[in-house]
Amino acid sequence: MSKTITFAVGAMLLYTGWAFLAKVATGGLPAEQAVVYTYTAGIGVAVTYVLFSGDAIVAAPGSIGIALVAGLFLGGGTIAYYLALGSGSAAIATSISGMYILGTAILAVVFLDESLTMVEITGLGFAVVAVILLSR
Incomplete structure (x- = not known):
């Protein structure tokens, strides 16, 4: 590892x-x-x-x-x-605030020349879906 x-x-x-x-x-x-x-x-x-x-x-x-x-x-x-x-709810507060990962990933790609694979983009998409489902 x-x-x-x-x-x-x-x-x-x-x-x-x-x-x-x-x-x-x-x-x-x-x-x-x-x-x-x-x-x-x-x-x-x-x-x-x-x-x-x-x-x-x-x-x-x-x-x-x-x-x-x-x-x-x-x-x-x-x-x-x-x-x-x-x-x-801790579940809602944590899942929504935890989406900072998406913002950080986007900023890193735009400003730091980092890249995301399709698998990583898919994972971020699933995270967005998870937050939407948890916040309902």
Whole structure:
């Protein structure tokens, strides 16, 4: 199994735990406050990983700026996701917000010269159909 697949499966499992626990947390906390606690823990994990990875700290102002803007999108998206979880079905909130994969794939093809095979395009199409069916 490639590193990409191994890491992606790990991410999927960890995101599953995160999404489930986020739904539980929004039952007792306002969504935006649950996000603050979630991010506090997440920052702790990320900092610990960086410190113990042994990799040199990279100072690349342009890329750091892009990462910070990405964080703005992530923060806003996470608050919207938690609000969706707190106001209704986890299945609907997760499936619709999870369609970011489609937008990311399209942006990568248009701006990063990546390509999609017909099988991948078909898979994305099935994902769209799945979201439509889950949201009914």
